[in-house]
Amino acid sequence: MVIKKVSIIGLGALGILFGNQLAKKLPRTDLRIIADPGRIHRYKEAGVFCNGERCDFNYVMPQEACEPADLLIIAVKYNGLDDAIQAVKQHVGEKTIILSLLNGITSEEIIGEAYGRDKILYSVAQGMDAVKVENQLTYDHMGMICFGGNDTEKVNSLSEFFEQAEVPYEVDPGMLKRLWGKFMLNVGVNQTVAVFKGNYGVVQLDGPARTMMISAMREVIALSKKVGVRLSEEDLDYWLRVLGTLSPDGKPSMAQDVEARRFSEVELFSGTVVKLGKRYDVPTPVNEELYQRIKSAENKYTMA
Structure with missing residues (x-):
């Protein structure tokens, strides 16, 4: 073809x-x-x-x-x-x-x-x-x-x-695992940069934002093992290296949405993680916090 x-x-x-x-x-x-x-x-x-x-x-x-x-x-x-x-x-x-x-x-x-x-x-x-x-x-x-x-x-x-x-x-050939890996990265990067109102630079350097991002990503690793995909710390390191290649002045899509006061894909990220966490009895406190903080910001759009 x-x-x-x-x-x-x-x-x-x-x-x-x-x-x-x-x-x-x-x-x-x-x-x-x-x-x-x-x-x-x-x-x-x-x-x-x-x-x-x-x-x-x-x-x-x-x-x-x-x-x-x-x-x-x-x-x-x-x-x-x-x-x-x-x-x-x-x-x-x-x-x-x-x-x-x-x-x-x-x-x-x-x-x-x-x-x-x-x-x-x-x-x-x-x-x-x-x-x-x-x-x-x-x-x-x-x-x-x-x-x-x-x-x-x-x-x-x-x-x-x-x-x-x-x-x-x-x-x-292992695209399902890569799909979950990209999901893990998005769950961490998109939401954390949006909450900290920054850019890629705020999660490329050590500090509270990077710590929160990695913690959110590790919750996805725990979930992946329940569904048979089995992400690992090696996968985490791979996606952190991908993140490290990006311009520090760039911004992920969710951060751009929040900055422009557009409704984001939070349900797709932490919303999905929290639901899967409840289904498989996996704790997801970091994603629960990210979800609440982003939803709180979005709720103010209709109040302005």
Whole structure:
């Protein structure tokens, strides 16, 4: 299978980052950004910018008839996933490969229930330090997309496509463990930086923020052993090294949300950890504290 037509839904940091790279390598009509009419109007009026460069995207509405995509990238926030699943119907065909770049450990299962687990390759985006403010995305490190699965043909096709498109990638046969590892990192970094109202720098150096972050991550390690994934201290060290490569001035998505007074993905992070902790009788006091502090901040949005 040769990947030629690509569709992306979600123009957050990851959608812009990888969409901009693919737009430079594909014919304009072969890369389709799926969005509702209101969003398309805003994107065209104000523009979408990546490191100061205006992105020349080909926008399509969900209801527009089109050929199915060879590759569909879902890059929305978790609270937009249900709507996104409905919006991409025209783009999913028998041989479509679907990548979910959402945070968390549940989106592949939800998408697979709608379109078939055989279309999904487990994937995570890691190592980028992108910051999005309104319609402007800036980054120093593009990071990479890690993916894998049992379908060798799909894995090989995607590898060849990313090679040609110059998208950094890594194939990992143990993607479920990497998915949990990225979840562990997000649980620690996203929430801690948001609570401390800082940037990556506040958790890259020793201090109260880094201590809280690592404690939150260790609660995920304990949970992973209950579900058979079995993260270890070695995995913790690996993801801390990934964190260490990021620009200290960058900010994770949740910190950007809290700063902009947008509702965050806290339910996806500490919300999930606390629920799993109760299910498996694993103490999660650090994530309980993070959850309460972030929810308390969000509750004030409606009071202002």
